[in-house]
Every structure is written in C-alpha cells, then in structure tokens.
Amino acid sequence: MSDQSMEARAEQFRKAYKSVKDEIGKVIVGHSDIVDGVLTCLFVGGHALLEGVPGLGKTLLVRTLSQVLDLKFARIQFTPDLMPSDIIGTTVIIDSPTGGRVFQFQSGPLFAQIVLADEINRATPKTQSALLEAMQEHSVTVGGTVHRLEEPFFVMATQNPIEQEGTYPLPEAQLDRFFFKLLVRYSGREEMATILDRTTRNEWPQPEKVMDGAEVRKWQQLVREALIAPPVQDYAIRLVLATHPQGAFAAAETNKYLR
Numbered sequence: 001m002s003d004q005s006m007e008a009r010a011e012q013f014r015k016a017y018k019s020v021k022d023e024i025g026k027v028i029v030g031h032s033d034i035v036d037g038v039l040t041c042l043f044v045g046g047h048a049l050l051e052g053v054p055g056l057g058k059t060l061l062v063r064t065l066s067q068v069l070d071l072k073f074a075r076i077q078f079t080p081d082l083m084p085s086d087i088i089g090t091t092v093i094i095d096s097p098t099g100g101r102v103f104q105f106q107s108g109p110l111f112a113q114i115v116l117a118d119e120i121n122r123a124t125p126k127t128q129s130a131l132l133e134a135m136q137e138h139s140v141t142v143g144g145t146v147h148r149l150e151e152p153f154f155v156m157a158t159q160n161p162i163e164q165e166g167t168y169p170l171p172e173a174q175l176d177r178f179f180f181k182l183l184v185r186y187s188g189r190e191e192m193a194t195i196l197d198r199t200t201r202n203e204w205p206q207p208e209k210v211m212d213g214a215e216v217r218k219w220q221q222l223v224r225e226a227l228i229a230p231p232v233q234d235y236a237i238r239l240v241l242a243t244h245p246q247g248a249f250a251a252a253e254t255n256k257y258l259r
Helices: 003-027 032-043 058-069 084-088 125-137 189-200 213-225 230-241 252-257
Strands: 048-051 073-077 089-095 101-107 114-118 139-142 145-148 154-159 180-183
Touching: 003 032, 003 058, 003 213, 032 048, 032 058, 032 154, 032 180, 032 213, 058 073, 058 114, 058 154, 084 089, 084 125, 089 139, 101 145, 125 139, 125 154
Parallel strands: 048 154, 048 180, 073 114, 114 154
Antiparallel strands: 089 101, 139 145
C-alpha cells in the first residue's frame, strides 16, 4: 500500500478520533488526558484500568463511550459474593420441543463489546480470573466449549484506591491484561463550575453516535499497519530491557530498587 494511501487513511482516522472525543466532551467535563488514554486503549485493542475515588465520572465516561461508538454495553458491579458464572454465564437444562431436556448455554454480561468492571478489586481472585481468557483471547470457555466474543471487545475496569476493607489486590496476570492504568483526579475550578451549571439548570447534553463496531475494527487494523523506524523500535526494546534487574541494559537504580 502506498505512503499516500496510508497518509490519507491516517488523516481520516484523525478526523474520526476527534469527532469521537468531541462527542464525549459534550458529557464529560475536562479529563481530556483520561479520554485520550481510554481511546488509545480502544484503538490499539487493549483494555483500561481507571483508578479514582467515587464520584469522578468514571462510570459516566464508559457509558458515554458506548453511546458514541454504538456498541453493546454491559456493567458488572463486582462484589465479594460475585461468582465466575455471574460474569461468564452458565449451562442450564431446558425442555426441548420434542419433550426431552437439553443443555443450553446462557451467556452472562461479559458477552458485550464494552464491559464496565466496576470496583473490580472487590471481587475474589477466583472471580477476577474469570476475565483473564476474555481479555487476552476475546473468548470464554465453558464446559469445554469455546465461545467467541463479539469484536471489538473492550474492558474498562475501575477501582477505589483509598478504601481497602473488603477488597482484593489484582493479581499480576490480570494487571498485565490492562494496556493503561489511568489515575482519575478531581476536577478543577472551572470544570466544577461547568458541572454545577449543568446540574442546577437541568442541562444534560446527549452525545451522538459517530462510529460503529465495524469502523472501530477498521481503525484498529490501521494502527497495526503503522510503520515504526528501526531506531525507535530498538529504543523501546532497550527501555523494556532496562527494567529487568541484572540484565545487560539495567541501570544501577534498576538493580537496586526492582525485583
């Protein structure tokens, strides 16, 4: 494919990206860096972990994103008594038209395209591990049968960094599934004023649908086709290797402070 064709497609992607961000901005006041981080995770095919105290608009951001992209949305409220089958689904026995009984898989809320895992660190490690296959392989296995998830598939999880009672730290295997961990901070003075104006005047802007699943998949493919200069690629590799203690590229601080 010619460079001119790639340049034209990249320009189209920039315009589409801006339209998505502008629509989200109708509802979400401020937090431009968080929106950029979430959209980056989406278009590279990764997942996002949002960390912040309650009331900062994390859930609203996910809902707005699903509306703008016209994707199936599901919210899962994680609690200590949540079971893996509550997320993935389970096989049940139903009566068949012939009078017999058959096993049938009833899908859970994980079978959506944008999944909000709200307060994910409140669930037990067993339940958290139910997300591992879905986030990595975009599929789930129940009773030996593999069920593919509809593309694009994007998980956005939230956790409260302050309240630790009744929570479970996310295992390393699960943290590795998240492309970004984004820290959601308090809004500024002007942003708070805008939020108060909207709530006191009963103004609730509604975002428009500007992209669908097929277009998201198209832009995800474009991202993977983007070229990278060999020196830049080698620099990224050396940065990663520099975090490995006792490695060839490890700095003195790495060997001292990292394990």
